[in-house]
Amino acid sequence: MTGELSHVTDTTGNPGSETTGGSPGGTYDASAITVLEGLEAVRKRPGMYIGSTGERGLHHLVYEVVDNSVDEALAGYADHIDVTILPDGGVRVADNGRGIPVDMHPTQGKPTVEVVMTILHAGGKFGGSGYAVSGGLHGVGVSVVNALSTRVLTEVRREGYVWRQEFANGGTPVTGLERGEASDETGTTQTFWADPEIFETTEYDFETLRARFQQMAFLNKGLRITLTDERTQHHDVLADEVVGAASSGEGDGTPDEGPSDIVTTTPSGAMTVSYRYDGGLTDYVRHLNAAKRVELVNPEIIDFEAEDTDKRISVEIAMQWTTAYSESVFTYANTITTTEGGTHEEGFRAALTSLINRYAKDKGILKEKDDNLTGDDIREGLTAVLSIKLGEPQFEGQTKTKLGNTEAKTFVQRVVNEQLGDWLDSHPNEARDVIRKAIQASAARVAARKAREATRRKGLLESGGMPGKLKDCQSNRPEDCEVFIVEGDSAGGSAVRGRNPHNQAILPIRGKILNVERARLDKALSNQEVQALITAFGTGIGEDFDLAKLRYHKIVLMADADVDGKHICTLLLTLLFRYMRPLIENGHVFLAQPPLYRIKWSNADHDYVYSDRERDAVVADGLAHNKRLPKDNGIQRYKGLGEMDYTELWTTTMDPEHRTLLQVTLDDAAAADEVFSVLMGEDVESRRSFIQRNAKDVRFLDI
């Protein structure tokens, strides 16, 4: 049923008549109306025609009538539709189109108005000269409305007179078509009262209708739709027409017309609202983006349309990228919202994705070796409205809101490829911004995925998902636990054997970890050592950071006491500062202090000293107390932790009773930020001048 397009006003006007706007050719008269079926079936199975007999079906009646008027508007004959909800439950829909033909129908022997109103699928055929595509719902026509109403008043202003006919009880003509007073206006006014015996409710919802008509106004540029609710009586505000500002108003970022803002009352007290958008979809997109209050990526809204008269298909698209993170793509087919998408949306997406990728690669914004941007990346922040109109829409899906016409896909795809391609070509700067935004989205997506993967716990067990090298401790009370991060497996072995397994965990890392100051988050997170650290700490990273999940309240950096060890310390601190700063702020980060020298007295216990000065003092003191140093190798300089026995490591560095820890404190985060940028960042010059300024402070130099 849905394939049929039958509505009252047709493409052709009567050349001899006094219709406004004249005729583009062909004739619109009784001969144009075809008769298909009677109305009785409609009353028996209303669901087949209007979907349901609930609220949805009830509103559907209004849409059906309004759609006829919209079609007249699409053809260029009407520019105003006035919808009024009457206090007694009726609805009046008036347009200023050409009016339904009033002459006698050639085959039915009745006035054409009566044919249109009483015979199902009575409608105009599409002539080659009129509009090739039309809006219109399921195309069952106004006769269905008539069939489901207790009373219908049809008023046609045409050929210099006002014509009226009344129907009742499911579409039975009560009167013939009567010629009334003279009028030089044209148009059609339908007033109907839905049959309460068929519908579960006959209460119309103002908000539902309002939203629908606003959308219609967006989708049909230049068309004014006024909705008035005379059921309620207010007596405060004067009527005020709201015209969608094509050129002013919202362009400055003034907020959208929320319903409460613009619904006004007429002098008689009825609620009324009126929409007209000369920019059509462009206004729609502007309206949507104004509500989001986000920055625009391409200030000028991209809009284009195309029509294929042979295939009776046309499409209109408006789009704009914003800095928002979500996509807002709305698609319509014959002004019906297609929430489930369908072929037209598929075509749009496919073309957009391939086009942007191709453009980005062509222009070298995206390198050849880079992965393509995904559709999601490209559509991040995109606000787009796509409205397709086709001769024979096929709707699929649960709620019949998915377009199924395969030709729609190829058509949209072709149009987008051409037109958006043109836009990209002629707006290289904006195009670059759009692609840059997509690349950021892509990086963020990868980073987010990595972050999730890196920090995800893989099992329910305590050590589940922990890095393989981590030697965890027995205690699961974080406040007791310490984790020692040691440099290399050589030192790791000593540390593991020397530790107190009750509360001391060991995590060896290989050599120098990545400098996260000079790597993007995603690259940092793909680094194994960084992952191991994050997983071991258990807190997550960046935005997901949760201090409560910290598995060790002491994180001890235990690097070799040589300059490379110091470098590793700085690298680790960079990671902690940049991605897990609360660990430092809350005093969870410590530096171990392994001894620098062992003084091997031959007649006393060995001494361990932590600096050159201490060494000299201890040696002098020891000699004064008759201790003796062996001739050979009396003072051992520790080059690495791997050089120590595990017992030495325990007594000197790990044993809480003897060790010294340096707790890293953060006094001035802003200064620290700068220090990290200078020391670890990209700028070589500032680093060099830092070194030159401070070169005298060196405590010792590596051999």
Next chain:
Amino acid sequence: MTDTPENDQPQQPTGDGTAVLHGRIEAVDLNVEMQRSYLDYAMSVIVTRALPDVRDGLKPVHRRVLYAMYDGGYRPDRGFNKCSRVVGDVMGKYHPHGDTAIYDALVRLVQDWSLRYPLVAGQGNFGSPGNDPAAAPRYTECRMAPIAMEMVRDIDKDTVDFQDNYDGKTQEPSVLPSRFPNLLVNGSAGIAVGMATNIPPHNLREVAEGVRWALAHPDATKEELLEALMERIKGPDFPTHATILGRHGIEDAYRTGRGSITMRAVVEVEEIQGRTCLVVSELPYQVNPDNLAEKIAQLVRENRVQGIADIKDETSGRTGQRLVIVLKRDAVAKVVLNNLYKHTQLQDTFGANMLALVDGVPRTLSLDAFIRHWVAHQIEVVVRRTQFELREAEKQIHIYRGYLKALDQLDEVIALIRRSPDADVARDGLMELLDVDEIQARAILDMQLRRLAALQRQQIVEQHDELEHKIKGYQAILASEPRQREIVQEELDEIVAKYGDERRTTILPYGGDVSIEDLIAEEEVVVTITRGGYAKRTRSDNYRQQRRGGKGVRGAQLREDDIVDHFFVTTTHHWLLFFTNLGRVYRAKAYELPEGGRDAKGQHVANLLAFQPDERIAQVLALPDYDAAEYLVLATRRGLVKKTRLQDYNSPRSGV
């Protein structure tokens, strides 16, 4: 509970009874710790890792490798030894770092494409300039190259300072005598922290010539020396031959320590089996031929360089570098080559950054400073060697003086020894008898009886005289700086005579940058510009003549409602002037327009010219150059007319 111990309390029991000991905890500010640690690391890398000493041109690892080889007896006159032995010696004695780092450094010293004068002779696979790595150190063998002996010559004569090694068990030299100017000759490259160095290699003969001038003119000013040196040292001399384009970069580098030197491969055009081929026989320094071939292949695949049919790497160790690029039949060899120069490492720059350690401080040096510091080092070496030899000679002559005294009173001496109950008495007696000191007395006692023979006695006298002569010579050297310089010169001359060779890299006069026009063949094109702003150029041979009844071919793919506004024939090298409706002029070369087929759409001019909103092309003019006519006459729709000198449009800006 949050575990945040306070600073001065030595132990922090946790609140719940299970006492967790924390030991001593001291607070350290993140900023302070970061700066301190980083500075330690940075200074250490700068001073003792990545940068060469200006005197011997070696980084510590190289110095240790050479000294360990010298010390361990891996010398040119002995057989080869496994590299792993050398690496082990270096690591165990001097260099407490990773073995791979040491081996990599050693391998580089062997590679004759890395060092202009390799310091280590290798046996086995030491890799290739391409991506082949050296064999593992258990396979390869090495010994010092003969020239490396010049690096350590006289090191046993107290010519340089020694310092403790890392564990104090032994000593290592803090610098090598380096009897030839190794830093300039072999170059150096290293990345430290906040600074880096990149010194190109040079020809030994040229550098020696420079040194000769410096030695002959010790009082020359810095500028004079620099000028004299630049006259003698033509420029870098890379082990991989090839060419250097222009002297500009070289002069920058020599004067200021920084300069960018353009190197270009040597490419010949050959006819091989009827196909024109580009044959690359010499590559710029440090260009990896494998990566280069891969890069060219990639450019061909991406269509960024056209006209290449095939690439064949015919390199072998025996025939040398040979990369053959087979051209398509219609390709212009010169244009393809220029494109390759532009897009690949066939032309590359050497970013000279002449940084070296002077007294342990990094300094960017001009050419004269390198020579000056090396000469000063050589003078010191010669002086210290002479002092050492003088000391040795004096020790000897002291003994000979004792001998002479003993020979004078030979009989008394013999009698005294014979009657002495033991050696100590004999020694004391001799000291008294001959008025000699203990050392001399001991030497006399140690004398062999056969030296008392008349002939031997004569010899002792002669040796004494000879020593006396030597000592006079040494003293003369120490007293005379010109003499010291002379010695430096003589000894350098010996080295140059032995190891000097011809320059390898040719320095060509500067030919200017490859301009884009060199990369694009001049051909006749048809330019099409539509009202909508789509422009393209099409080779004119894409259009064919049609005879009667021809139905026409498509000239451009247009958007609906767009029409072709401008259509004319020009060549790729001509200028196009675009006059717009806003009264502005833009210019572009015809080749800048996107090339399209006959039925292509082209590209929007907004990509080419910075149009303002709503700006459109009103008129287009094609010019071979700005001398094509004297004046340009403009007329507007409203009838305003003006004339302008055509030359006035020759502005470097694209929009006028």
